[in-house]
Amino acid sequence: MRAALSLARRGLGATWPNPSVGCVVVADGLVVGRAVTAPGGRPHAETQALAMAGPAARGASVYVTLEPCCHTGRTAPCTDALIAAGVARVVISIRDPDRRVDGQGIARLRAAGIAVEEGVLAAEGAEVAAGFCTVMRLGRPLVTLKLASTLDGRIATRGGESRWITGEPARRAAHGLRGRHDAVLVGVGTVLADDPDLTCRISGFKTVPLVRVVADSHLRTSLSARLVTSARQAPSWMLVRAGADADRRRAFADLGVSLIDLPAGEPGVDLAAGLAALAQRGITRLLVEGGAQLAAALLRQGLVDRLAWFHAPAVMGGDCWPAAQAFGVERLAAMPHFVRLGSVALGGDMLTEFRRAA
Ligand code: AOF
Numbered sequence: 001m002r003a004a005l006s007l008a009r010r011g012l013g014a015t016w017p018n019p020s021v022g023c024v025v026v027a028d029g030l031v032v033g034r035a036v037t038a039p040g041g042r043p044h045a046e047t048q049a050l051a052m053a054g055p056a057a058r059g060a061s062v063y064v065t066l067e068p069c070c071h072t073g074r075t076a077p078c079t080d081a082l083i084a085a086g087v088a089r090v091v092i093s094i095r096d097p098d099r100r101v102d103g104q105g106i107a108r109l110r111a112a113g114i115a116v117e118e119g120v121l122a123a124e125g126a127e128v129a130a131g132f133c134t135v136m137r138l139g140r141p142l143v144t145l146k147l148a149s150t151l152d153g154r155i156a157t158r159g160g161e162s163r164w165i166t167g168e169p170a171r172r173a174a175h176g177l178r179g180r181h182d183a184v185l186v187g188v189g190t191v192l193a194d195d196p197d198l199t200c201r202i203s204g205f206k207t208v209p210l211v212r213v214v215a216d217s218h219l220r221t222s223l224s225a226r227l228v229t230s231a232r233q234a235p236s237w238m239l240v241r242a243g244a245d246a247d248r249r250r251a252f253a254d255l256g257v258s259l260i261d262l263p264a265g266e267p268g269v270d271l272a273a274g275l276a277a278l279a280q281r282g283i284t285r286l287l288v289e290g291g292a293q294l295a296a297a298l299l300r301q302g303l304v305d306r307l308a309w310f311h312a313p314a315v316m317g318g319d320c321w322p323a324a325q326a327f328g329v330e331r332l333a334a335m336p337h338f339v340r341l342g343s344v345a346l347g348g349d350m351l352t353e354f355r356r357a358a
């Protein structure tokens with residue numbers, strides 16, 4: 001199962017709208033088949049691993065990070081492929097929360113006489129499938145907020161200088177984070193200030209292009225911004241207020257930018273509705289890269305599931321720009337709380353990852 005989980009981790013960011021699933025087929029103590037869900041979500045892991053195993057799958061044990069599907073979607077059900085291959089045992093990490101499956105895959109395997117165990121390394125299985133499970137449970141993607149600041153949480157000097165606060169190893173790790181997400185979201189302020197590309201610049205890392213999303217209620221983004229001029233090479237989507245200027249909308253659409261209409265939020269667009277719209281389009285894992293306004297709005301609304309916080313060993317002081325703008329915390333009890341998952345040193349910098357406290 002650990003091997004299946006590592007395979008599944010490799011597919012993160014590449015299989016949306018489907019979950020990344022890992023599958024290992026073991027016969028007589030030997031691995032005879034292994035696979036991860038293909039880029040784009042199909043074929044599923046099990047059918048590929050069974051194809052690799054061929055006749056060796058008969059009587060084998062199959063380790064899979066998510067309950068095999070039993071619905072006929074764009075591919076035939078994995079349960080049927082497992083039954084047809086004559087496997088003896090299926091070991092599952094977690095159930096598939098998709099209503100078309102949710103225990104029925106397990107029931108179908110058992111009805112065919114296959115021994116099924118579930119709940120093996122369930123915490124790891126849940127972490128790998130967290131994006132897909134969040135969509136199923138909450139109707140929005142898993143949201144990871146990435147920040148890179150000084151020790152006192154500052155992201156730019158009072159003069160506006162921000163390149164670079166963290167060093168090269170930390171910036172490479174940030175590209176790795178992009179690689180494991182389906183889409184990246186920034187606020188329009190960041191686009192105006194930095195004109196970012198928002199691509200994953202580690203070659204070979206990303207097999208499907210990262211979807212770039214800008215929250216831009218009034219279409220203030222320049223038509224010559226990199227995100228706009230490259231919209232035909234990699235997807236660029238914009239979260240806009242319904243009723244934004246029609247000529248500007250047409251200009252963006254003509255350049256290949258896809259506009260998503262949303263109700264007004266305070267400020268900008270209604271972010272909860274924006275996240276729901278992204279889930280509707282298949283996004284399961286969303287990386288938010290700022291700026292400070294967007295970070296504050298998401299934190300205030302309890303929409304941040306994970307934090308990836310890079311700290312540079314430096315201090316700027318209170319007249320410099322904070323990682324998150326004010327969001328009105330009066331009492332300690334009102335702060336969003338997080339639980340530390342782990343930390344790594346990256347050159348002189350530090351990356352700490354957190355999940356929201358339950
Ligand atoms: C599996 N193995 O590798 C994955 C599964 O639209 P379809 O037919 O591709 O089905 C998508 C659903 O299949 C998805 O919503 C989820 O429930 C499941 N994903 N299942 O057996 C896999 N990726």
Ligand code: ZN
Pocket residue numbers: 044045046068069070077078079
């Ligand atoms: Zn399947």
